[in-house]
Amino acid sequence: VECGKILTVDNFIERLGSPYCKEDYHRLFSPKCCVCTEPIKDKAINALGKMWHTYCFKCTACACPLEEKNFYEKNGMPYCEKDYMNLFHPKCTGCGLPIAEGRQITAMGKPWHPECFVCTICVKPLQPETFKEHAGKPYCEDDYHKLFSPKCGGCQQPITDKDEKVMVRGKPWHPGCNAAINEPVITVTPAVEPLLQKATRPKVETDIGRKSYPIDDLDSLLPLLDDFVKKSYPDCSGCKTPITDGNKITAMGKPWHPQCFTCDKCVRPL
Ligand SMILES: [Zn+2]
Ligand SMILES: [Zn+2]
Ligand SMILES: [Zn+2]
Ligand SMILES: [Zn+2]
Ligand SMILES: [Zn+2]
Ligand SMILES: [Zn+2]
Ligand SMILES: [Zn+2]
Incomplete structure (x- = not known):
């Protein structure tokens, strides 16, 4: 009924009681492929809300053929798995x-x-x-x-930011490792604080006596501290070790541990 061509019995398609040649039937009534816009005469792929020729349904990136149930979508376009992963993951x-x-x-x-x-x-x-x-x-x-991390001056193991540490001779130590060698820890007292606070230019946090102070140059400060420690904890005239516990006695113009100031003859404390 469309082009007026003569039809044969096995060469027409009927629609609503009217015969059409195959070409016109598909042109008028078949779904159109969204890629090539040609009518789809045989199997159509319905994907992404559109109709496709099986041979027009291809990966947007590499053009490999895709299957209706096995493809990935991005921005309304189909992709094979490999390209989808590569491009969008x-x-x-x-x-x-x-x-x-x-x-x-x-x-x-x-x-x-x-x-x-x-x-x-x-x-x-x-x-x-x-x-x-x-x-x-x-x-x-x-x-x-x-x-x-800095290494402990005693056990040479790392001192982490979670560890407590004490400074001994310019190096950090675990408090336990320091105690093991019995080196006196520099205890920060009100008298030593002004010394520490004098040196505050570039602020580097350092631990002295388990308290943090901003110190720019620990090496130049240590002699001052040594001096301070010597004054605060003078060596005992008897055993020649520092008197750190505050039990200093002065006798004959010199400092002593009470237990070291003994009678030379009977060794009884005086
Ligand atoms: Zn026709
Ligand atoms: Zn097509
Ligand atoms: Zn691909
Ligand atoms: Zn990996
Ligand atoms: Zn590791
Ligand atoms: Zn240690
Ligand atoms: Zn002593």
Whole structure:
């Protein structure tokens, strides 16, 4: 009924009681492919709310053929899995490969596979909440402290930011390690505070006697402190060790431990 061409019995398609040649039937009534706009005469793919020729339904990036049930969508366009992952998934900072939905962890402001976020030294997996960072690289606590924390002057083990420490001869010590060698800890008293506060230019936090003071140059300060300690804790004239416990007695113009000021003959305290 459309073009006036003569039809044969096996060469027409009927619609609402009227015969059409195949060409006109498809042109008038078949769905049109959203890519090439030609009518779809055989199997159509209905995807993304549009109709497609099976051969027009291709990956937007690599043009590989896609299946109706097996493709990925971005901005209304179909993609194969490989291109979708490559183009639209964040790449792992560790291995450089895309990270699948729901598997990403974020650490140091970058995306990672959980199994790729590991200590730079021992390759143990790290937790984004508890790792340590140095120069843009992640470390476990142990390796971080081994590499970057100051070492105790006694046991040579790292002193972490959580450890208490005391300064002895310009080096940090664990309080326990210091006690083990029985070196007197410089105790900060009201008398020594002005000394410490005098040197306050570039503020570097340092621990002295377990209290923090801003000190610009500990080395130049230590002689002052030594001096102060000598005055506060003079060596006992008997045993020649500092009198640190406050039980100083003065006899014959010299300082003594009470227990060291003894009779030369009978060794009884005087
Ligand atoms: Zn026709
Ligand atoms: Zn098409
Ligand atoms: Zn593709
Ligand atoms: Zn990775
Ligand atoms: Zn490690
Ligand atoms: Zn130590
Ligand atoms: Zn003594």
